[in-house]
Amino acid sequence: MKIPYYPGCTLKAQGLGFETSAIASAKAVDIEMMELQRWNCCGTVFSLASDDLMHYIAPIRNFIRVQEAGYDKVVTLCSMCYNTMKRANLLVKNDSEKLKTLNDFMYREEDYKGNVEIVHLLELLRDEIGFETISKKVIRKFNELKVAPYYGCMLTRPKEVGIDDWEEPQIMENLITALGAEVVDDPMRGECCGAYHTVNSKDLVAERTRMIVTSAKNRGADIIVLSCPLCEFNLGTRQKDTIEIYSDFSGIPVLYFTQLMALALGMGKEVCRFDLHYVDPRPLLIEKGIIEEGEEKNAR
Amino acid sequence: MPDKVKTKMIRVHIMGKEHLVPEGLTIMKAMEYAGYRFIRGAGCRAGFCGACGTVYRLKGDYKLYFELACQSAAIDGMSLTQLPFVPANKATYTVRLIKETGNPILKFYPEVARCVSCNTCTKACPQQLEVMDYIQAALKNDIEKAAKLSFDCIQCGLCAIRCPAEIAQYHVGQLARRVYGKFVKKSNQLNKRLNETNKGKFNSELDELMKMDKAAIKQKYTERDLESLAKKK
Numbered sequence: 001m002k003i004p005y006y007p008g009c010t011l012k013a014q015g016l017g018f019e020t021s022a023i024a025s026a027k028a029v030d031i032e033m034m035e036l037q038r039w040n041c042c043g044t045v046f047s048l049a050s051d052d053l054m055h056y057i058a059p060i061r062n063f064i065r066v067q068e069a070g071y072d073k074v075v076t077l078c079s080m081c082y083n084t085m086k087r088a089n090l091l092v093k094n095d096s097e098k099l100k101t102l103n104d105f106m107y108r109e110e111d112y113k114g115n116v117e118i119v120h121l122l123e124l125l126r127d128e129i130g131f132e133t134i135s136k137k138v139i140r141k142f143n144e145l146k147v148a149p150y151y152g153c154m155l156t157r158p159k160e161v162g163i164d165d166w167e168e169p170q171i172m173e174n175l176i177t178a179l180g181a182e183v184v185d186d187p188m189r190g191e192c193c194g195a196y197h198t199v200n201s202k203d204l205v206a207e208r209t210r211m212i213v214t215s216a217k218n219r220g221a222d223i224i225v226l227s228c229p230l231c232e233f234n235l236g237t238r239q240k241d242t243i244e245i246y247s248d249f250s251g252i253p254v255l256y257f258t259q260l261m262a263l264a265l266g267m268g269k270e271v272c273r274f275d276l277h278y279v280d281p282r283p284l285l286i287e288k289g290i291i292e293e294g295e296e297k298n299a300r
Numbered sequence: 301m302p303d304k305v306k307t308k309m310i311r312v313h314i315m316g317k318e319h320l321v322p323e324g325l326t327i328m329k330a331m332e333y334a335g336y337r338f339i340r341g342a343g344c345r346a347g348f349c350g351a352c353g354t355v356y357r358l359k360g361d362y363k364l365y366f367e368l369a370c371q372s373a374a375i376d377g378m379s380l381t382q383l384p385f386v387p388a389n390k391a392t393y394t395v396r397l398i399k400e401t402g403n404p405i406l407k408f409y410p411e412v413a414r415c416v417s418c419n420t421c422t423k424a425c426p427q428q429l430e431v432m433d434y435i436q437a438a439l440k441n442d443i444e445k446a447a448k449l450s451f452d453c454i455q456c457g458l459c460a461i462r463c464p465a466e467i468a469q470y471h472v473g474q475l476a477r478r479v480y481g482k483f484v485k486k487s488n489q490l491n492k493r494l495n496e497t498n499k500g501k502f503n504s505e506l507d508e509l510m511k512m513d514k515a516a517i518k519q520k521y522t523e524r525d526l527e528s529l530a531k532k533k
Contacts, residue, residue: 013441041436041439054416054418108423
């Protein structure tokens, strides 16, 4: 299937490996993700003030781009973009007056008709391709690699935009199983990573990171997988600050679910960009016999 | 008796004061006709320097319009003011020290991330640039696109005065073009010319000029032949 793809800003910079591994893995299971033309920032966070229409312009303009391209569906990867755009979409679908105000303001664009749907890649994999089909395409063995899925806030909350049950999500667990890795059941998978507090309160985030990463590690996880560049930064890069505050802390690699998928489907070195992660997963992957020594040198 | 050519006069409101000016003048000429003398707000008078940014409304139209006073005709019933200068902080950077990693634009202009994609900057651009698109390109680290979309910017600053996110777009575009020139597109011609210069290709001509007195230089300048220079190319 062909589908327009909305990347989001971070996937073009720090989260590069998320995008490249996703596009390659999706292609391997017959999803062609075509980058949307002239997309803009998603709005970064959904504004909760009901009269704050200014902050809904960005997401709605992106839906106009999808509409212009002649599609009624768009796929995204970043949990934050997914959440912001889905909620803005829902808001205007249920409030024609607000939609009209926004359309009037964007008079240079064609009117958004409210008929575009935004889906997360995980949903496409589950609903359109099926985890069973994916498991048949697995080439690489994970040799009992233990993986803790981490949802954070944005994939499952609020209920009306969640890609799965907000209390007991299974979508990432099922994907990890289909890919041949072992799922680690971790109660911290839906906790907040500290989000934007990372800018002003590193300590607060370090505390969250210690709690979430230690919980996964104590339950035997070798790695954590997630779907959000901000969560990746907080749980991954902030491990450096966490160790400085909590001397007994020791971390584990944090990867995007698409990197795990790319590895399983026989790719990796060329699409995963492990070099962009603060906690380098390559020594672990070599130790587990998942990638070969020297293989990672071509990662870039 | 021969008919007198009668010039049609139009009404323009310059900073709230009504003036009758002949039809067909540029906004700049109309202002001068009305008695204004430009100390600021006029430069090249050819649409390149960006000094004469002008904001106006038309009778019975809520929309705000933006033009360069030297490039746009005065319209009957228009109400205008000039914005010869826009206060905006320009980041201090040394281009040769800028690193390619991460997003160099966000480093110097983090406020770019405040863009709400309202497109007001684009509407304010007298050069008809897709300003929002180049700001968004800068935000997503697409330096090449930001540089190319902003290429025709004349730095008038009207975008920056309209932006609800308080971004100084024209400075951002300039940085994007500089970073593009440094990292993304290395110019072969530039390297070639630098090599020639270093090897002393132009030294003799420069030495000759340095030896001349003022009068001789003046004469050389007046007698310069632009057309044959153009033909040499």
